[in-house]
Amino acid sequence: MRSMRFVTAVLCAAATLLTGANAFAASANVAVAANFTEPAKEIAGLFKAKTGHELVLSFGASGQFYTQIKENAPFAILLSADDERPKKLVDDGLGVAESRFTYAIGKLVLWSKDPNIVKGEETLKANAFNKLSIANPAAAPYGAAAVETLKALKLYETIQPKIVQGNTISQAFQFVDTGNAELGFVALSQLMPNAGGSRWLVPQSLYSEIRQDAVLLKASAGNEAATAFLTFLRSPEARAVIEKFGYALDPKSGT
Amino acid sequence: MNLHVSADIWQPIRLTLELAAITTVILMIVGTPIAWWLVRSRAWWKEAVAALVAIPLVLPPTVLGFYLLVALGPSGPGGALASLWGARTLAFTFPGLVIGSVLFSMPFVVQPIRNAFEAMGEKPLEAAATLRASPWRAFWTIAVPLASPGFLTGAILGFAHTVGEFGVVLMIGGNIPGKTKVLSVAIFDYVETSQWTEASVLALGMVVFSFCVILAMMLIEKKMSRTAS
Numbered sequence: 001m002r003s004m005r006f007v008t009a010v011l012c013a014a015a016t017l018l019t020g021a022n023a024f025a026a027s028a029n030v031a032v033a034a035n036f037t038e039p040a041k042e043i044a045g046l047f048k049a050k051t052g053h054e055l056v057l058s059f060g061a062s063g064q065f066y067t068q069i070k071e072n073a074p075f076a077i078l079l080s081a082d083d084e085r086p087k088k089l090v091d092d093g094l095g096v097a098e099s100r101f102t103y104a105i106g107k108l109v110l111w112s113k114d115p116n117i118v119k120g121e122e123t124l125k126a127n128a129f130n131k132l133s134i135a136n137p138a139a140a141p142y143g144a145a146a147v148e149t150l151k152a153l154k155l156y157e158t159i160q161p162k163i164v165q166g167n168t169i170s171q172a173f174q175f176v177d178t179g180n181a182e183l184g185f186v187a188l189s190q191l192m193p194n195a196g197g198s199r200w201l202v203p204q205s206l207y208s209e210i211r212q213d214a215v216l217l218k219a220s221a222g223n224e225a226a227t228a229f230l231t232f233l234r235s236p237e238a239r240a241v242i243e244k245f246g247y248a249l250d251p252k253s254g255t
Numbered sequence: 256m257n258l259h260v261s262a263d264i265w266q267p268i269r270l271t272l273e274l275a276a277i278t279t280v281i282l283m284i285v286g287t288p289i290a291w292w293l294v295r296s297r298a299w300w301k302e303a304v305a306a307l308v309a310i311p312l313v314l315p316p317t318v319l320g321f322y323l324l325v326a327l328g329p330s331g332p333g334g335a336l337a338s339l340w341g342a343r344t345l346a347f348t349f350p351g352l353v354i355g356s357v358l359f360s361m362p363f364v365v366q367p368i369r370n371a372f373e374a375m376g377e378k379p380l381e382a383a384a385t386l387r388a389s390p391w392r393a394f395w396t397i398a399v400p401l402a403s404p405g406f407l408t409g410a411i412l413g414f415a416h417t418v419g420e421f422g423v424v425l426m427i428g429g430n431i432p433g434k435t436k437v438l439s440v441a442i443f444d445y446v447e448t449s450q451w452t453e454a455s456v457l458a459l460g461m462v463v464f465s466f467c468v469i470l471a472m473m474l475i476e477k478k479m480s481r482t483a484s
Contacts, residue, residue, distance in 0.1 A: 061447060063447040063448055063449075064446075064447050066449070067446055067447060067449060070449075130342065130343050130344075131343070131344070131347060131429075133429070136430060136444070136447075138444065138447070138448045139444070139447040139448055163431075164346075164347045164429030164430070164431060165429055165430035165431070166429070166430075167425060167430070167443075167447075171426075174324070175324075175346070175429065178324050178325050178328045178346075179328045179329040179330055179334075179343075179344070180324060180327065180328040180329070180343075180344040180346040180347065181344075181347075181429075182343070
């Protein structure tokens with residue numbers, strides 16, 4: 001009899017321990033711009049270890065997410081690759097205005113798998129390649145920045161016939177990574193820590209800053225995991241990860 | 256009705272029809288001997304070939320697309336082929352899309368032709384043989400006319416399926432207007448960039464097209480069963 005009671009007590013305690021940690025944990029769906037894939041995974045891991053909250057991450061093109069959110073996609077947060085779409089979501093009445101902030105500032109890189117191809121803007125001027133891969137400029141800000149850079153260098157007209165477009169920056173990367181395009185404009189974060197090859201960090205003066213904004217969506221304003229994550233994203237811990245992946249930070253956005 | 260759609264809406268349509276037509280012609284030429292062999296052969300590994308041909312039915316197009324991207328590239332056979340005329344890759348080219356479409360739409364052509372050859376049975380060919388017709392002649396004068404509904408079905412399905420193809424072209428196309436930006440990719444683009452008018456015009460066109468294809472298939476089937484009875 002006594003041993004029975006003991007066993008029951010142990011089982012109860014074990015059950016409490018197992019479920020207790022997650023008793024108050026919530027989960028949130030987060031739409032993540034393709035270029036932020038790796039840092040988002042790492043930050044979500046840290047976030048879960050710290051708060052117990054679970055994040056369900058979806059990766060894709062910001063334009064696609066914007067369209068889906070307008071059609072009530074069940075995302076709590078959008079980590080966009082630009083600042084336009086989060087702003088538009090606020091204007092559309094779908095995003096929480098106060099929640100919007102710049103979580104990262106993207107860096108554009110001209111990259112090739114071949115260690116001898118990319119030497120700087122001279123590589124573009126020399127024009128001795130067949131295909132240049134970029135993200136779709138209409139849907140992805142890194143694509144737009146790539147076009148801006150080419151225009152700033154007055155090379156757009158000549159290089160344009162050689163441009164191939166990936167749907168997202170991940171696909172633009174893939175085209176270079178599989179060797180189908182000799183070089184391409186990708187996000188610096190994609191080359192972290194060691195993609196090899198040759199690269200040229202495009203000077204900021206050639207394209208307008210890629211301010212990547214986060215926004216909380218109104219439908220999920222009460223989601224504890226979502227609000228906690230947005231706070232965590234501004235913490236020094238998360239910002240250290242973001243910086244590690246080659247992004248610049250907006251000093252105003254820290255906690 | 257006053258719809259303001261951009262003029263470049265026609266370019267993907269023309270390109271898609273061109274791709275589907277070329278793919279269908281190639282598939283009729285390549286698919287017929289494969290279907291014939293699948294019916295006549297007694298090789299024990301025949302069904303393995305049949306399964307291989309049918310794989311695109313269940314394989315996600317992105318998987319096929321990714322393998323193609325590697326295979327068409329500089330380190331794959333496609334790159335070797337492209338180097339013959341000084342190019343590095345077959346990806347991002349129209350011929351590259353044709354290769355992808357042929358693989359992707361193969362089951363939709365081979366299967367109906369195979370079914371038609373099978374339904375025909377051995378008897379007509381045996382009869383032709385006793386009348387001393389050469390196998391070649393028997394094939395052209397007996398098998399092909401008897402299996403013609405299968406050829407028609409295969410051609411329609413192969414064409415329609417190539418028109419609707421999306422994943423593979425997205426992976427190997429590179430979205431180049433006039434060269435690789437086909438209808439499905441154009442629709443995807445318009446949706447992503449919130450150009451609703453263009454998107455819905457093209458999408459509606461696809462719905463009508465698909466309806467016509469299915470209707471045509473049903474009518475052919477109905478006609479076939481009537482002539483059979």
